[in-house]
Each structure stands twice: as C-alpha cells, then as structure tokens.
Amino acid sequence: MVTINDVAKAAQVSTATVSRVVNNGPKVGAKTRQRVLDVMEQLGYRPNANARALASQRSTTLGVVIPELTDPFFASLANGVEVVARNNGMQLLLSTGLQSAETERQAIQLLIEQRCEALVVHSKKLDDATLLEFASQVPGLILIDRYIPAIKNRCIWLDNMEGGRIAARYLLSLQHTQIACINSLHEIDDPRLRQEGFEQILSESGHPLSDQLTVRNEPTLKGGELAAQQLLARDTPFSCVFAYNDAMAIGAISVFEDNGFKVPGDISVVGFDDVLISRYSRPKLTTLHYPIQEMAESAATLALQFNGSESTESTKCKYIPTLVKRESVSPEQA
Amino acid sequence: MVTINDVAKAAQVSTATVSRVVNNGPKVGAKTRQRVLDVMEQLGYRPNANARALASQRSTTLGVVIPELTDPFFASLANGVEVVARNNGMQLLLSTGLQSAETERQAIQLLIEQRCEALVVHSKKLDDATLLEFASQVPGLILIDRYIPAIKNRCIWLDNMEGGRIAARYLLSLQHTQIACINSLHEIDDPRLRQEGFEQILSESGHPLSDQLTVRNEPTLKGGELAAQQLLARDTPFSCVFAYNDAMAIGAISVFEDNGFKVPGDISVVGFDDVLISRYSRPKLTTLHYPIQEMAESAATLALQFNGSESTESTKCKYIPTLVKRESVSPEQA
DNA sequence: ACCATAAGGGAAAGCGCTTACATTTTAACC
C-alpha cells in the first residue's frame, strides 16, 4: 500500500504537509494542497486508519455490543448507532454478545482493544460490578437498556414498568376484566418489571392478574405458541392477553386462530417492542412502541460527547414506551 | 491507558518479552510468562489493536458493506460474516451503503483505510469498473450477490434465473396457467433475471407470462400492496403470483384477502428470500430460500484465505435457491 | 572441565502517521 511517505516524495513536500492536506488542516498553500491532492489521487493513497489512531490518540470507530444481529430489535439498535457514526464520519465496530456473560465480556474487551472512540453496550448477562469496572476504565462507554444507579447518567433505558401500566390501563379502558399475561422466562429485569407495572394497575382496578392466566416461555414466536397452548389448556376464560414481545404475541395469535378464536374478536392481544413484523402480521399488532433506534442514537451521541467533555448532563435517559393501536385489540364484547 | 511499556517495567522485562507473552509466542520461560501475565492482569492491560495492526501489518478486523442493517436479509448477511469473524478471533467492521453509489464507494474506502484483513462487499449501485478497481487494490475483497466475470472466483452469488425457473416449474406442476408476476422496479439485475428465468419456463410450457399480469413496484410490503391492487384493477383473472420477495408477497397477500380472495384458496403466492417474516406471516409463506447467511460465511472465509494465499480455487461460488413449501400455495382448483 | 547447542531474553529499528517546534518563504508596510 502506498504510504504518506510515497505521497510526500512524489509531491516533493514533507509528510507533515501531506498530513495537513489529508486532515484538511490549515497552513497549506493552495497550490501545494492541489499538488498533493493530485498525487494522492494518482497514487491511490489511502491513509492508514491504524497509524492515524495511534499517532493522534483518537479513533474514528464507534463500538457497539448487541446480543445478535439477526434480531430486528437489535438490528435497529445497531442501526441507530450506525447513523450517529456516519453523521460523525466514523465507522461502526460491532460485536455480538450471544447471550452469554463470557462472550459479552469478550466483546467489550475486544472493542476496548480497538480503542473505539465510544462504546454503546447492550448487556443483560454481565453483572453490575463488571459493567461498572468497564465503565470506569472507558470514558465513552454507555449502557443501553440497562440502569445502574451508580452511573445513571451513562445509562439509556426504557421504563418497562410504565409499559406494563400503559398496557393494563388500555385493556381496562376497553372493559376487559379477564386478562392474561404471556411473559418471558428469561431471568432479566424486563419481564419482571413489565409484569409488575401491569399487575399494579390491574390490582388497583380490582381485577388482579390471576396466576391461572399467567404463563412464561421463551420470548420467541415458538415460545408464544407454546404459551398460548398452555393458556388455552388452563380452561380459564380470558378475553385478552398482554404478551412480553411481538414475537410471542404473533405466535400466540396464530395458536388462538388455529383453535377457532378470532383475534381481536374473541381474544385481544397486545405486544411489546413494535418491531417490523408487528406491521406485517395479520391482524396488525397493537403493541407498545419501544423507541430503540432513537435510544441508540441518543446513546451513541452521549457516548461521543462523554468522551470529549464530561459536561452536558441534559440528555434524556429514561424513555417511555408508547401505545400503538393497530388491529389486534378490540373492546370486550361480553 | 496502560501500555506495554508499563507492563514491561512492572514485570521487569523488556517489551519484547511482554509482546511474546501477549501473542503466546515461544521463547519465554514459564516463570517469566506467569509474572508478566500477573502484571497484565493487575494493571488491567489491554493491548492497543491499532498499534498491533500497524506494527504487524495485519489486522483483526473483517469488513462488511451492506445497504442497510435493518433489512433482515442484510442482517443475515452481516451475521454470516460476523460468525466467521468470531471463529477467527476477529472483529466486525460494518459500513452501510444506503443504496447510493457514492455512499457505497465511501463505505468501501473507509473500510480499506481501516486496513481490514478482508472485505465482504454487497454492492448493487457501483459499476463493474469501480468494483474491479477496488478488487485489484485489495486482495481480500470478495463480492457477494454480484457476479463480475473478470473476477468470478471472488464473487459469491445466487442464480436468480434458476430461482425464477424453479418457481415457474412449481406453479405449473400444480396446474396453474393464469400466472401473475409482481416484480421490483429497481434497476438491478436480480429482478430482471428472476423474471427471465420465470418467463422462460412459462413460455416453454405454452403459457407465456402476460404483460397484463406483470406489475412492478417498490420491493417492500407497501410496494407489494400497491402491486396487488394494480393487478386486481387489471381485471384479468389469475390464480397465482410470483412475487419478487417476501415483503412484496406478504403485502400482496393482505390486499388479496382484504378483497375477499383466500390465499392460497383463490390465489396462490410464492415469495423469494425466505426471510424470517415469511415464517411469521399468515398463511406461512411458500418461498424460495436464499441461503444468504451461508453465502456470507463462505464469502468471509474466502476473503480471509484469499488474503493469505491465492490458492484454494475450490470454493463454491454459485448458489441455487431452494423451494420452501409452506402454506401460501395450493393446486389450481378451477 | 570444556565446548557446542539451545533456550530465554533484550536492544532497537521500524510500522505510517500526527504534531509541537523550528525554519524558511512570502507579503506587507514604511
């Protein structure tokens, strides 16, 4: 590969001047600049980002850790970070955590080794202590979808509990009283918090959530199908269900319909996340919008400025999901 | 950040020795190694990947260029590359091309500047000449979903025409004769080739594709809906449609059903790509499986070995889509 | 004991840049 030296020689200037041209720095005469530019073009010069990063002590990469790329939810998250990277002329370095603490740790470490300018981390498996440790080592590290009080201004998270409340209020407002809940069985905060908020409102309304109508399963399409079957097998009537996420909701809907229940006619279903498929499904899914891309963008922006100055405490950290009414919920018509 | 020098000093060895330990190199005694390891641990040493890349002239990053992250198809592609990266202890550097020639070019250039060890590029907008130019500059550059004869062993592509043929044969085998086609209006090869293969078989069978039953639109859910409406408005009866991709297929299905046609009862629909949503849709979509993740893995592997030695011509470059029969197609029952 | 040999470890020269500082050129003014 042609180096800055080759360019310097060919253009009969010092490497310093070439460097200035490359970085659009000042203090370069118009003629010289043009000559250097021409030589660069002609030689096909591509500055070595590694050397640049090393010499300048700053890099043009933005790192992001997500569990997996193929989940549309995380793809949106990565996308949000990518948008910010692009807007700042940076590159996206992506590592997947694959749902295991050890891979999550490795992913973060690798990104640190790459000396990313900033890091947006989605970690559910690593414990607070480990994350705090990383955060203390890396200034531009921001956690997304996670809340750790000690570094609360470096966390961007969704108010899951409020999400549960919103769903509950909505269902109650439509006169539903026999309410079911399909939750994830993963041992993370989200399922717990969503259900907690949900139950809270139901209890307050005098229609507490019945254990009979609460089931857990994998937070996937398949898991939703199984959960729906369990629910049906309980033989306790219900007119609506609050699902942990859109995938489970859609899985559940297909089982309900296969069993002769119309959605939303006989059973209303509300999902969570509002990922793309909720718009593709039939009926289109009523769900809680999780503004993940927006959150990711804000996380990345925050990460970038955190790295620079420690100021600007103004960023919004807590996001509230919003209800998106589509076609999978109707008033109770008993 | 603590550097190799700090470690060397603390462990009372030279940086060369530390380097050897880090790289698991030979020529370092067991005791020394352990001492260095301890110091590294204690100081929280993280080798600087940029410096490493610079000094060793090889990097641990694998670059990938895709149009966008949020499209599940491309997410799978990126995922395939990520898998290979992970298996080789490397990192994924991702750039999106955003469907424009200029951004595609920039994306590639940026990755070159990062000195990725290998590059998997999905480009539809850049012309052959530009791509050839890049390919000649970067040994480890592989094109995916694209075929350029001059560098055919560095291309991994799908036989779109054969895909069209397979769809056509299948539909014909079910006695369909009034056949429609919903295609993408993008000016790239894929739509053209798929339709070409499709038409070829139909013509051979004596039931050539009618212009009346061919419509084009954006290759999206919305585009599929619009296309279906156009088709319906044509007032020419048809019993099945071959859609450009799953999104269009699903969009079309919803319009058909909204207009009182049962799928597959009245109208059969076959999609293309077999992305996740095709399994979430109702009815589940019969479609042509595009083994994009597998192709991406193979592309990344190829890219990596190309970079090393120029040998191993054995890689499979052409992939054939396979028919996945699900629920959106039934025999003609006229 | 003696020397050959191998094994462990160090010195130092880069890798391709950036950048503070020094130097030269140019332009501007009286």
Place this chain on the structure above:
DNA sequence: GGTTAAAATGTAAGCGCTTTCCCTTATGGT
C-alpha cells in the same frame, strides 16, 4: 530596500506495538 509579522513548510520525536538480530545463560555430551 529593509524590517517584520504572518503564512507555508520542514524536522523530528513520538504513538504502542512487533520482530529481527544479538547476547547471555543454562544444559548436556564427552
């Protein structure tokens, strides 16, 4: 034309590593 300040360019010291030699010790054979 001479003086200066400003503008343009060059010099060179790193950035944090890797890696080639080279040197110092053990080791073992005789």
